[in-house]
Amino acid sequence: MIDADYILSSLTKTFPNDFSESKIESDTKLTSYVEKDAIFNVCKHMLDNLECNHLSCECGVDYPDRNELEVVYHIASYEHPVVITLKVKLPRDDPEIESIVSVYWNANWYERETYELYGIMYKNHPDLKPLLLIDEMLGDWPLRKDYDGYPNKTSKNLV
Amino acid sequence: MDTNIGPSEMLLHLGPQHAIQPGPYLLDLRLKGESVVDAELKMGYIHKGIEKILENKTYLQGITITDRICYLAAMSNNEVFCGCVERLVGIEPPERSQYIRVIMEELSRIQSHLLGLGEFSTDLGFITMFLYMIREREEVLNLIDTVTGSRITQTYLRFGGVREDFPEGYEQKTMLVLNDLKKKLDQHENLYDTDRIYRQRTVGVGTLTKEVATELGVAGPPLRATGVKFDVRKDDPYLVYDDLDFKVCTQKNGDIFARIKVRLDEIRESIYMIEQSFDQMPQGPLFPEGTPYGRRTPVMRVPPGEVFYRVEDPRGEMGMYMISDGSDTPYRVKIRGPVFPTMQALPPLILNTYIADVAAIAASMDGCTSEADR
Numbered sequence: 001m002i003d004a005d006y007i008l009s010s011l012t013k014t015f016p017n018d019f020s021e022s023k024i025e026s027d028t029k030l031t032s033y034v035e036k037d038a039i040f041n042v043c044k045h046m047l048d049n050l051e052c053n054h055l056s057c058e059c060g061v062d063y064p065d066r067n068e069l070e071v072v073y074h075i076a077s078y079e080h081p082v083v084i085t086l087k088v089k090l091p092r093d094d095p096e097i098e099s100i101v102s103v104y105w106n107a108n109w110y111e112r113e114t115y116e117l118y119g120i121m122y123k124n125h126p127d128l129k130p131l132l133l134i135d136e137m138l139g140d141w142p143l144r145k146d147y148d149g150y151p152n153k154t155s156k157n158l159v
Numbered sequence: 160m161d162t163n164i165g166p167s168e169m170l171l172h173l174g175p176q177h178a179i180q181p182g183p184y185l186l187d188l189r190l191k192g193e194s195v196v197d198a199e200l201k202m203g204y205i206h207k208g209i210e211k212i213l214e215n216k217t218y219l220q221g222i223t224i225t226d227r228i229c230y231l232a233a234m235s236n237n238e239v240f241c242g243c244v245e246r247l248v249g250i251e252p253p254e255r256s257q258y259i260r261v262i263m264e265e266l267s268r269i270q271s272h273l274l275g276l277g278e279f280s281t282d283l284g285f286i287t288m289f290l291y292m293i294r295e296r297e298e299v300l301n302l303i304d305t306v307t308g309s310r311i312t313q314t315y316l317r318f319g320g321v322r323e324d325f326p327e328g329y330e331q332k333t334m335l336v337l338n339d340l341k342k343k344l345d346q347h348e349n350l351y352d353t354d355r356i357y358r359q360r361t362v363g364v365g366t367l368t369k370e371v372a373t374e375l376g377v378a379g380p381p382l383r384a385t386g387v388k389f390d391v392r393k394d395d396p397y398l399v400y401d402d403l404d405f406k407v408c409t410q411k412n413g414d415i416f417a418r419i420k421v422r423l424d425e426i427r428e429s430i431y432m433i434e435q436s437f438d439q440m441p442q443g444p445l446f447p448e449g450t451p452y453g454r455r456t457p458v459m460r461v462p463p464g465e466v467f468y469r470v471e472d473p474r475g476e477m478g479m480y481m482i483s484d485g486s487d488t489p490y491r492v493k494i495r496g497p498v499f500p501t502m503q504a505l506p507p508l509i510l511n512t513y514i515a516d517v518a519a520i521a522a523s524m525d526g527c528t529s530e531a532d533r
Binding site for chain 2: 081083130
């Protein structure tokens with residue numbers, strides 16, 4: 001039976017130095033920080049050995065106070081109900097991380113979206129270009145917290 | 160997509176405005192004769208920036224915004240948003256509220272599937288079926304309207320409960336409509352099954368296999384049509400789905416015909432769930448007692464924390480990731496809609512099919528551009 005405990009022990013055994021602040025919230029919820037360079041291999045290990053064959057979501061979060069961006073992966077499975085939340089810290093001025101498209105095919109659009117909204121560069125992504133936004137907005141990174149927008153283009157003025 | 164065309168090839172732009180589409184998207188097709196040899200999907204025509212808007216609205220205002228992610232699934236979008244906040248705050252709706260939510264969400268699923276089937280039928284040129292489905296759907300919408308006061312964007316759920324209780328005699332009224340719907344569904348399924356042209360256009364067309372479907376990450380009816388028993392209501396139960404007896408509807412073939420069958424079966428299963436919920440529903444309050452949160456909490460502060468919560472949308476797995484920093488607005492909301500991966504899976508699915516089948520395949524996935532773009 002695969003549960004959060006089993007997954008965490010398997011991960012920390014295979015990658016002893018790459019996990020920090022791991023937290024098991026319940027049998028099916030697991031949260032952990034992962035080192036930036038290890039994420040590709042961690043995902044590969046989870047797909048191959050732990051039946052985590054479903055990337056549920058991938059997104060970015062901005063923390064201007066700490067001068068950091070985070071990439072958050074929610075990895076689930078079609079076989080068992082465990083959802084694993086992996087977080088990777090990136091420096092805000094030069095956010096660059098390995099793409100996981102070759103492990104999880106559907107990461108493609110999530111990474112394109114995170115790229116255009118947060119400016120996180122994905123290495124070895126097959127086709128990194130904006131997905132939702134118009135081309136003129138590339139470089140604005142609108143979901144970062146310091147994005148002001150134009151007088152009439154941002155939701156801030158509607159509140 | 161490579162735009163250099165070879166001999167007897169042509170490029171075709173399908174969209175962004177086209178009669179077969181559930182919303183604006185641009186599908187670029189490279190055709191060789193009548194076959195699709197390459198396809199690329201371009202999104203963003205209806206991007207509303209809902210994630211950013213939610214960061215600037217209070218929690219209560221946010222419920223109204225989540226309705227607008229996709230109007231067909233407004234109830235499950237409310238559920239996923241309210242569920243996130245409830246988990247952060249640490250409250251749980253009383254049992255009566257949970258049953259009311261299940262009933263309303265299943266009604267919402269029925270109307271979404273009915274419209275999905277109707278739109279799909281139009282795209283095949285099966286207009287009669289569209290009119291039948293829309294007629295049945297209107298009855299279900301009336302039921303939702305009776306309780307919530309609006310047909311599609313209901314804003315019905317609240318943190319820890321629901322806005323209104325059922326009116327008197329609601330159970331009898333609902334069961335009258337649903338029993339009628341059951342009979343009509345059998346007739347409509349018979350129409351689908353016996354129509355020779357319909358079978359030729361759907362059986363064995365647009366086939367997804369189990370392996371490909373899981374690799375592409377699709378969820379909901381297109382996945383269950385391939386035989387994978389994945390349903391968040393069963394695998395990761397929320398509300399009172401644990402106490403209800405229902406089966407996950409699956410088919411084996413994974414073609415268009417199977418997807419439609421799954422939707423028809425799911426409507427029946429939803430009706431069965433609503434019957435059970437009415438039987439098991441206790442009397443009681445709508446909101447938890449002894450908490451500061453209730454029907455009217457215009458300014459509420461949510462303790463810091465983060466949560467990932469997922470529910471079963473009519474179209475598949477709907478998830479929301481919410482981070483709170485202790486203020487009265489969310490710090491970050493990520494909406495993981497079910498249609499996003501489904502739309503992404505469309506280009507590989509239509510490779511090497513005929514151009515005439517593209518409309519049927521796209522419609523059978525029951526996409527909603529509004530939700531994919533957000």
